[in-house]
Amino acid sequence: MWKISYQWFEYDRKVYLGFYRDLVRQVLDGTAADYFIRDFTRQAWGRVTYAAGGLVEAESESTSTVINAWILVCQIYPNIVTAAQEDEGKLPYIHAMVKEILRFWPITKPGMNHPSTEDD
Helix, strand or coil: CHHHHHHHHHHHHHHHHHHHHHHHHHHHHCCCCCCHHHHHHHCCHHHHHHHHHHHHHHHHHHHHHHHHHHHHHHHHCHHHHHHHHHCCCCCHHHHHHHHHHHHHCCCCCCCCCCCCCCCC
């Protein structure tokens, strides 16, 4: 198990470092957009790498995960689609559906990828 976890850690590290290196290159070239993450380039690279990567991953994965889960749950329980359509004017049912989807299918990973500190 630890080998698989380490492989995922290495994969995430490469992706995050790629994002960070692109940002540093843009800062040095003067082409970096005015994002708050740009100021992270003045901090320790290890901390910056994971902070930036985590933000990118959170944005992209959370949106697609919620939409996919929503569609799947609507297929399993078609009656909620009808109730949601009837609720369009007030939206409390839609709000409750969003909360239930996030409970039913969390958008976070089951655990943070990290290298093992000892063998199993």
